[in-house]
Amino acid sequence: xxxxxxxxxxxxxxxxxxxxxxxxxxxxxxxxxxxxxxxxxxxxxxxxxxxxxxxxxxxxxxxxxxxxxxxxxxxxxxxxxxxxxxxxxxxxxxxxxxxxxxxxxxxxxxxxxxxxxxxxxxxxxxxxxxxxxxxxxxxxxxxxxxxxxxxxxxxxxxxxxxxxxxxxxxxxxxxxxxxxxxxxxxxxxxxxxxxxxxxxxxxxxxxxxxxxxxxxxxxxxxxxxxxxxxxxxxxxxxxxxxxxxxxxxxxxxxxxxxxxxxxxxxxxxxxxxxxxxxxxxxxxxxxxxxxxxxxxxxxxxxxxxxxxxxxxxxxxxxxxxxxxxxxxxxxxxx
Amino acid sequence: xxxxxxxxxxxxxxxxxxxxxxxxxxxxxxxxxxxxxxxxxxxxxxxxxxxxxxxxxxxxxxxxxxxxxxxxxxxxxxxxxxxxxxxxxxxxxxxxxxxxxxxxxxxxxxxxxxxxxxxxxxxxxxxxxxxxxxxxxxxxxxxxxxxxxxxxxxxxxxxxxxxxxxxxxxxxxxxxxxxxxxxxxxxxxxxxxxxxxxxxxxxxxxxxxxxxxxxxxxxxxxxxxxxxxxxxxxxxxxxxxxxxxxxxxxxxxxxxxxxxxxxxxxxxxxxxxxxxxxxxxxxxxxxxxxxxxxxxxxxxxxxxxxxxxxxxxxxxxxxxxxxxxxxxxxxxxxxxxxxxxxxxxxxxxxxxxxxxxxxxxxxxxxxxxxxxxxxxxxxxxxxxxxxxxxxxxxxxxxxxxxxxxxxxxxxxxxxxxxxxxxxxxxxxxxxxxxxxxxxxxxxxxxxxxxxx
Numbered sequence: 001x002x003x004x005x006x007x008x009x010x011x012x013x014x015x016x017x018x019x020x021x022x023x024x025x026x027x028x029x030x031x032x033x034x035x036x037x038x039x040x041x042x043x044x045x046x047x048x049x050x051x052x053x054x055x056x057x058x059x060x061x062x063x064x065x066x067x068x069x070x071x072x073x074x075x076x077x078x079x080x081x082x083x084x085x086x087x088x089x090x091x092x093x094x095x096x097x098x099x100x101x102x103x104x105x106x107x108x109x110x111x112x113x114x115x116x117x118x119x120x121x122x123x124x125x126x127x128x129x130x131x132x133x134x135x136x137x138x139x140x141x142x143x144x145x146x147x148x149x150x151x152x153x154x155x156x157x158x159x160x161x162x163x164x165x166x167x168x169x170x171x172x173x174x175x176x177x178x179x180x181x182x183x184x185x186x187x188x189x190x191x192x193x194x195x196x197x198x199x200x201x202x203x204x205x206x207x208x209x210x211x212x213x214x215x216x217x218x219x220x221x222x223x224x225x226x227x228x229x230x231x232x233x234x235x236x237x238x239x240x241x242x243x244x245x246x247x248x249x250x251x252x253x254x255x256x257x258x259x260x261x262x263x264x265x266x267x268x269x270x271x272x273x274x275x276x277x278x279x280x281x282x283x284x285x286x287x288x289x290x291x292x293x294x295x296x297x298x299x300x301x302x303x304x305x306x307x308x309x310x311x312x313x314x315x316x317x318x319x320x321x322x323x324x325x326x327x328x329x330x331x332x333x334x
Numbered sequence: 335x336x337x338x339x340x341x342x343x344x345x346x347x348x349x350x351x352x353x354x355x356x357x358x359x360x361x362x363x364x365x366x367x368x369x370x371x372x373x374x375x376x377x378x379x380x381x382x383x384x385x386x387x388x389x390x391x392x393x394x395x396x397x398x399x400x401x402x403x404x405x406x407x408x409x410x411x412x413x414x415x416x417x418x419x420x421x422x423x424x425x426x427x428x429x430x431x432x433x434x435x436x437x438x439x440x441x442x443x444x445x446x447x448x449x450x451x452x453x454x455x456x457x458x459x460x461x462x463x464x465x466x467x468x469x470x471x472x473x474x475x476x477x478x479x480x481x482x483x484x485x486x487x488x489x490x491x492x493x494x495x496x497x498x499x500x501x502x503x504x505x506x507x508x509x510x511x512x513x514x515x516x517x518x519x520x521x522x523x524x525x526x527x528x529x530x531x532x533x534x535x536x537x538x539x540x541x542x543x544x545x546x547x548x549x550x551x552x553x554x555x556x557x558x559x560x561x562x563x564x565x566x567x568x569x570x571x572x573x574x575x576x577x578x579x580x581x582x583x584x585x586x587x588x589x590x591x592x593x594x595x596x597x598x599x600x601x602x603x604x605x606x607x608x609x610x611x612x613x614x615x616x617x618x619x620x621x622x623x624x625x626x627x628x629x630x631x632x633x634x635x636x637x638x639x640x641x642x643x644x645x646x647x648x649x650x651x652x653x654x655x656x657x658x659x660x661x662x663x664x665x666x667x668x669x670x671x672x673x674x675x676x677x678x679x680x681x682x683x684x685x686x687x688x689x690x691x692x693x694x695x696x697x698x699x700x701x702x703x704x705x706x707x708x709x710x711x712x713x714x715x716x717x718x719x720x721x722x723x724x725x726x727x728x729x730x731x732x733x734x735x736x737x738x739x740x741x742x743x744x745x746x747x748x749x750x751x752x753x754x755x756x757x758x759x760x761x762x763x764x765x766x767x768x769x770x771x772x773x774x775x776x777x778x779x780x781x782x783x784x785x786x
Contacts, residue, residue, distance in 0.1 A: 322712045
C-alpha cells in the first residue's frame with residue numbers, strides 16, 4: 001500500500017520511548033498472591049476450613065470495600081489490579097484462625113477505606129494497609145486477636161501441642177524443638193505456621209525479581225542482633241540458647257513480615273541504602289517490642305512505625321546523580 | 335570481556351536481524367526537495383540563494399550564521415522554487431529552501447575533486463569539515479568543527495568513535511562499519527592528527543561481532559577497537575565515556591573538559607568524504623524497518639528528500655502502520671505525517687503496525703523503584719516526574735532533574751506505564767528556562783554592580 005494511505009489513516013503520536021517492557025502492576029500483584037499461596041495452604045492444613053474462611057472473608061472485604069468506595073465516589077474501579085487481594089490475603093494471614101468472621105471483615109474495611117482509599121488509593125498509603133488494620137484490631141480486640149486454637153494438625157511432631165505460640169513459650173522460659181520449629185507446623189496466626197512455606201513464597205518472589213533480598217535479610221539479621229544485645233545488657237545471657245534464637249526468627253510474625261510486608265513497595269524506601277537503614281530500624285523496634293514489651297509479638301507495630309519514617313529516610317538517602325557524586329566546590333562549574 | 339557503564343540500563347529486544355545483513359542501497363531523490371534552515375544545534379543557517387536560482391549538486395544554498403552553525407548544501411541540481419515554511423520533523427512548519435530536482439545531478443565546481451588531507455593543517459581540516467556542513471550524525475546534530483575546535487588540543491587524551499548503535503532496530507552504523515571499514519579507520523586517522531596526545535578508541539557493542547572483527551583487521555595502530563556490552567543506553571555520550579575511560583561527565587561538563595572528543599561513525603565517514611573528495615554532507619544512510627514495511631533495509635538517501643518518498647522507494651508499507659518513528663524506538667520522534675524532509679540527523683523510518691504505548695492506560699506509581707534501578711544517570715525518575723507534574727522546578731533542579739538524558743529506560747521498565755520521559759522533558763524545559771533567566775539576571779546585576 002502507498003504511503004499516502006498510511007498518512008490518511010490513524011497515526012499515533014506520543015513521546016518516546018515507543019516500546020515498553022511487559023512488566024505490569026497487575027502481574028506484580030499476581031506474583032505476590034502466588035507467593036502467598038504456600039503460607040496460606042500451610043495455615044489451612046494446620047487449622048482446617050476455618051482458616052480458609054478467614055482468608056476468604058478478609059480478601060472479599062478488601063475487594064468489596066475498594067469496589068464500593070470507587071462506585072460511590074464515582075472513580076474508575078481499580079480492583080482488577082489485584083492490590084486489594086494482596087492486602088486482604090496479608091490481613092487474613094495475620095489473624096488467628098479462631099477469630100469471629102466480623103474481625104476480618106472489619107479489618108478489611110479499615111485497611112482499604114481508612115488506610116488506603118482515604119489517603120489517595122494505590123501507591124499513596126503511608127502505612128501498609130493490612131498491618132495498620134491488624135494493629136487496629138490488636139489494640140481494640142486484644143483477647144480475640146491473641147487467642148490461638150488449642151489443637152491444630154501437625155505433620156510429624158511428637159511433642160505435645162500447646163495453645164501457646166513459640167514466642168510465648170520461650171518468653172516463659174520454655175524450650176522448643178528446633179527441628180520441628182523449622183520443618184513442621186507451629187501455632188500462631190494463619191500465615192505463620194510454616195517456615196518452609198514462607199521461604200518458598202519468598203524464593204518465588206526473588207526468582208520473579210519482584211523483590212530483592214536486602215530488606216528481609218537485614219531485617220531478620222538485625223532483629224537477632226538487637227535481641228542478643230538487649231539480653232546481654234540485661235544480664236540474661238543464659239536465655240540465649242539455640243532454641244531461643246530459632247524461636248525468635250521462625251516464631252511469630254518475623255519471617256512473614258520480613259518476606260512479604262516490610263518490603264512492600266509503597267511503604268518502603270527507594271534506594272538500597274535507604275532500605276538497609278529502614279530494615280535495621282525495623283529490627284531495632286521489633287527486638288525492643290519483643291524483649292521489653294508486654295506482648296511477645298512486635299513485628300506489625302515495628303513495620304507500621306517504620307513505614308512512617310520512610311519519607312524521611314528517602315529524603316536523606318536520595319542517590320547523587322551520575323557524574324555529581326563528589327560534592328561540588330563552591331564557585332565551581334554549576 | 336566487554337566493557338560497560340556502571341549503573342542502570344535495560345535490554346530491550348534488538349530487532350536488528352531483519353536489516354543488519356542487507357547491503358546499503360542508493361535511493362534516487364524525488365522531484366521536489368526541502369532543506370530546513372535549522373538542521374543542527376546552533377543558529378539556523380542563512381539562505382544564499384533566492385527563488386528562481388539554478389543550483390548544482392553540492393552547491394552551498396545556506397551559510398553558517400556564526401561559529402556554532404554550519405552551511406547547508408543542495409543534494410541535487412535544479413532550480414530553487416521558493417523559500418517558505420514546510421512541515422519538518424519537529425512537528426511544526428519551518429523555513430525550508432524548496433528545490434525542484436532536474437534529475438541531472440550536475441556537480442558543483444570542485445565537487446568530488448580528490449584532495450590530500452595528510453597535507454592539511456588542523457585549521458584547514460576543521461574549516462573543510464565546517465564548509466561541508468558536517469554535524470554530529472548520532473542524533474543531536476552538534477556542529478562537528480566546534481567539537482573539534484578544542485582550545486588546548488594537548489589536553490585531549492581520547493578520541494572516541496561512538497560505534498555502539500544501542501537503539502533497537504537501527505543498523506545503519508553497523509552496515510557502514512562493514513562496508514566502509516578502511517574508510518572509517520582512515521577518517522579517524524585524520525581526525526586524530528588534531529589531537530597530538532589522543533588515543534583513539536572505537537566502542538562497538540558486542541552484539542555486532544562482524545563489525546568488531548572487520549574493524550580489528552583494519553585498525554592497525556590508528557585506533558583500538560573496544561567491545562562493549564550490548565546494553566541500552568551504551569551509546570549515550572556519558573555512558574560511553576565512562577565505560578571506555580572511567581571518566582564521569584555531568585550536564586555541566588563538555589566531553590573536552592574530561593579530555594574526550596566523541597564522534598559518531600557516520601560523522602567520521604562524512605568528514606572523510608569532505609576531506610578526501612570535497613563532498614559536502616548531502617547523503618545519509620537510513621534504516622527503513624519495522625513490521626509494517628515490505629522490505630526492511632538500509633538506504634543511502636539525499637538530504638531534503640521527503641520521508642514519504644524514501645519509504646516508497648525503499649519498498650513501501652505492507653500494512654497501515656499505527657506508529658511511524660524517525661529514529662530508534664527508545665528516543666526517536668513519532669511522526670504524524672511523512673510529508674517532511676530528510677535532514678542531516680535523520681536516522682531511520684521505523685513503521686510499526688501496533689503501537690503499544692500511546693493509548694496505554696497508566697496506573698498509579700507503586701514506588702517499586704524499577705525506574706531508579708534502570709536510570710543510567712542514577713536519578714529517581716518517579717520522584718522527579720512527580721515534581722515536574724507539580725511544577726516544582728526548584729526541587730526538580732536540586733534533585734538532579736537536569737542530568738536526565740531522556741534515554742527512556744525508566745518509562746520502558748515502569749510497570750504502571752507512566753509517561754516518565756514526558757514529565758521529565760517538560761520539567762527539563764521549564765527548569766532550563768528558569769536557570770537561563772536566573773543566569774541572565776545575575777549577569778545583569780553583576781554588570782550594574784561594576785558600573786556603580
